[in-house]
Amino acid sequence: MLDMAAERQVMLDQEGFRFEALLTEGVLHYQVGSPEIMAGQIQNLVNRSEHVEIRIVPYRAKNPAGLIASPFVLFSFPPLLTSKLQEPW
Numbered sequence: 334m335l336d337m338a339a340e341r342q343v344m345l346d347q348e349g350f351r352f353e354a355l356l357t358e359g360v361l362h363y364q365v366g367s368p369e370i371m372a373g374q375i376q377n378l379v380n381r382s383e384h385v386e387i388r389i390v391p392y393r394a395k396n397p398a399g400l401i402a403s404p405f406v407l408f409s410f411p412p413l414l415t416s417k418l419q420e421p422w
Contacts, residue, residue, distance in 0.1 A: 345381055353386045361389065 344350055365371065378385050 345384055351384055351386070353388075355388050355390065357390050358392050 345352060366374075378387065
């Protein structure tokens with residue numbers, strides 16, 4: 334588990350890497366660790382604000398069903414260098 338956390342930290346510092354998260358307001362109310370640890374985690378994200386974007390969906394938002402029903406992940410990829418399709422073999 335610690336290895337994965339360390340790998341994520343390395344990724345945040347890679348050139349061109351961006352992390353964007355869309356979270357419900359409820360996550361701000363869960364306490365994980367002491368208040369000092371939580372403040373340090375938030376400060377770490379603020380310090381990386383060039384690479385990290387976090388958006389909070391407030392409780393008053395109407396029908397954020399996609400956020401409540403299940404987690405989801407969006408991927409984006411850089412454009413291909415060629416427009417030609419290639420066979421995978």
